[in-house]
Amino acid sequence: MAAKEHLLSSVQMANFAADGLLVFHDLVPDAINREVMSELDEKRINFGYEPQGQPLENLWRDSKGIGAVIRMPQVQGIIESLVGPDCLYDHHCPHRVSPGHIEGQIWHADAIIDVRQHFDIQLFYYPHVTPREMGGTMFLPGSQFRRIHESDIGRYQNFVGQLPIVCKAGTLVVGHHGLWHCAQPNLTDKLRYMFKIRLNPTVRQLLLWNTSDLDDPQIPGILFRNHKWYGNDDRLEYANRIKFWRFLTGNERYDANYWLTRIENMPERVAAA
Amino acid sequence: MPNLRQKILILYSGTPDLRSGIGAWAIYDGTGKEHHTTGDSDTPPYNSVLAAMHDGWRVIQFPQQFPAYPGMELTTSYLRFEHILEKMEEVGDGS
Numbered sequence: 001m002a003a004k005e006h007l008l009s010s011v012q013m014a015n016f017a018a019d020g021l022l023v024f025h026d027l028v029p030d031a032i033n034r035e036v037m038s039e040l041d042e043k044r045i046n047f048g049y050e051p052q053g054q055p056l057e058n059l060w061r062d063s064k065g066i067g068a069v070i071r072m073p074q075v076q077g078i079i080e081s082l083v084g085p086d087c088l089y090d091h092h093c094p095h096r097v098s099p100g101h102i103e104g105q106i107w108h109a110d111a112i113i114d115v116r117q118h119f120d121i122q123l124f125y126y127p128h129v130t131p132r133e134m135g136g137t138m139f140l141p142g143s144q145f146r147r148i149h150e151s152d153i154g155r156y157q158n159f160v161g162q163l164p165i166v167c168k169a170g171t172l173v174v175g176h177h178g179l180w181h182c183a184q185p186n187l188t189d190k191l192r193y194m195f196k197i198r199l200n201p202t203v204r205q206l207l208l209w210n211t212s213d214l215d216d217p218q219i220p221g222i223l224f225r226n227h228k229w230y231g232n233d234d235r236l237e238y239a240n241r242i243k244f245w246r247f248l249t250g251n252e253r254y255d256a257n258y259w260l261t262r263i264e265n266m267p268e269r270v271a272a273a
Numbered sequence: 274m275p276n277l278r279q280k281i282l283i284l285y286s287g288t289p290d291l292r293s294g295i296g297a298w299a300i301y302d303g304t305g306k307e308h309h310t311t312g313d314s315d316t317p318p319y320n321s322v323l324a325a326m327h328d329g330w331r332v333i334q335f336p337q338q339f340p341a342y343p344g345m346e347l348t349t350s351y352l353r354f355e356h357i358l359e360k361m362e363e364v365g366d367g368s
Binding site for chain 2: 102103104105106107138145146147148152153155156157158159160162164182184185228229230231232233236237239240243
């Protein structure tokens with residue numbers, strides 16, 4: 001069980017609802033990053049999938065690299081805040097982009113079209129410094145609720161507000177399963193790594209984080225963050241975030257700026273004559 | 274005979290108004306002179322579809338508009354206001 005001080009706050013959860021991701025720059029210590037690089041370079045970590053659907057805690061128990069990352073109290077706090085205790089390993093993949101690779105991967109969301117309110121998370125871990133000319137992963141904040149199937153969005157190339165992960169070693173991104181992303185070209189002469197792990201919840205994702213700031217007045221504003229690529233769909237995205245916040249908090253009456261309350265108002269009371 | 278190739282510019286506008294701002298874009302160059310890929314620019318090449326038309330791009334497809342399917346009114350998916358534009362460019366003789 002993660003200690004309370006390592007759980008996410010309600011404000012961070014609201015940011016996750018608005019953006020579909022959280023970025024933790026420079027989170028993993030250098031000693032662990034170096035050990036991960038050693039594990040990857042020497043292939044001491046299985047590059048193929050481990051048996052899927054097993055408890056995450058079963059994996060990499062003796063690893064001082066990837067295993068140590070997963071066991072970090074801060075990482076445990078992030079995981080438990082989003083998918084709860086006893087989460088399952090879905091799959092992992094050490095992604096590699098070769099030196100001099102000039103093509104960006106096409107935009108996609110992983111797996112298949114997936115419209116659950118219950119959600120998986122993916123950890124994107126960058127064990128070495130990643131300047132822009134090396135990539136890293138490009139994310140599209142606010143794309144997580146779009147109902148698309150994998151690479152059906154492959155015609156798109158650029159969006160206002162797209163977010164390339166340019167980072168120091170040890171940066172961790174946690175994303176909603178529906179988040180759009182693509183690997184970026186690597187114009188350097190070095191191999192680029194990004195280690196990804198997908199995790200499934202085994203409990204209802206209800207108030208799993210540190211909720212002491214649940215009534216923080218910033219939250220409605222965060223849920224109404226506009227991503228400039230939305231255009232006229234922005235209000236629909238706000239409605240979807242309100243629904244997601246209701247799911248996360250169990251408060252089926254939650255609203256912000258009256259958007260859902262208005263369209264749910266269907267009074268049946270007959271006025272007195 | 275001119276030896277022409279097609280360049281395609283796809284602009285995703287914020288509303289069906291051709292003067293509205295651009296939220297996403299893509300370029301596919303049939304002349305082979307330009308290489309485009311994901312994430313290769315942070316600002317759209319034009320501020321609107323109309324601005325691209327002023328620069329000589331021909332709109333060859335407008336987005337059609339449909340009412341939401343019942344039950345899907347709040348659902349978001351693909352970018353809805355996709356405008357496809359083209360230019361024909363000379364690529365030299367006989368190639």
